[in-house]
Amino acid sequence: MPETASATSTLSPAPTVLPVLPAPSVQAERLIGLGVHEIAGLSAAELRAFAAAADASGAGGEGVLLAVHPDRAPASALAPLLRRDDKPGFVVVDMADVDLFTPIDTVALPDAPLYLLTGVDRGDRMANWSPDEALPALAAEERTPLLLTEGIHWVLQQPAALERNRCFMTIGSRLRKANGAVDARTPAVWISNGTGRDGRERRNAPKVGWCWAGNRHTWLGFASATGRQVGGRTAG
Known part of the structure; x- marks a missing residue:
């Protein structure tokens, strides 16, 4: 798409107030129902215990997102669990290397299979910004960009986070090439129009x-959080 509008263009959609995320224990049951714990090599009891501890501690306050470490549950396994209009999510055909997108240098992940994200935001205010423009702006706000897997976890728990004309990028994940250079692609989660190689049957998926x-x-906004933590301890 041509870069014809400024980052502060009035074309940006108005921000949407999303509902508060459910408690970690509720999110855990959602993941168990989808079989995410099995993908991650965890028992249902382990997932429930982590969530119960988060509930009891009030870690991160209201509206935290429960996430599984991407090494345990990669994007290729999580994307098909998404649903919209009874259609499963999918990864575009020219992103077969989706699981090779790893955290950028400024993103510190907890050394644990399960962790919490605090203050998740879709970044509607940055719609019509480029990833190159958004990343330093998020850093200046002391916010951390979401990984692709974290963005998928968010939509699994809160489908309202994905709506037409208000979708989001997850620029915390990038692919580093064999020569050390960073691939110019930046991952995002949005809604298919059913055109091109997506196929008409995938419209609205x-x-x-x-x-x-x-x-x-x-x-496209830029999804971010205020931090990541395990048991009240902030990553990094």
């Missing part, structure tokens, strides 16, 4: 795709 790091899109 949740879609994991990518955009160029220098491009702007009026319908």
Whole structure:
């Protein structure tokens, strides 16, 4: 898409107030129902115990997101669990290397299979910014960009986080090439229009795709959080 609008363009959609995320224990049951604990090599009891401890401690306050470490539950395994209009999520065909997208250097992940994200936000205010513009702005706000897997976890727990004209990028994940250079693709989660290689049958399905790091899109914000923690301890 041509870069014709400024980062502060009035084309950006108005922010949407999303409902508060359910308690970690409720989120744990959702993941268990989807079989995510089995993907991650965890027992249902382990997932429930972690969530119960988070509930009891009040870790992160209201509205935390329970996430599984991407080494345990990669994006390729999580994306098909997404649902919209009774259609499963999918990864675009030209992103077969989706699981090779790893955290950028400024993102510190907890050394644990399960952790919590605090203050998750879709970044509607940054719609029509490019990833290259959004990343330093998030850093200046002391916010951390979401990983692709974290973005998928968010939509699994809160489908309202994904709506037409208000979808989001997850620029905490990038692919590093064999020569050390960073791939120009930046992952995102949005809704398929059922065109091109997606196929008409996938219209309105949740879609994991990518955009160029220098491009702007009026319908993509930049998902971020205030931090990641395990048992009240902040990562990094």
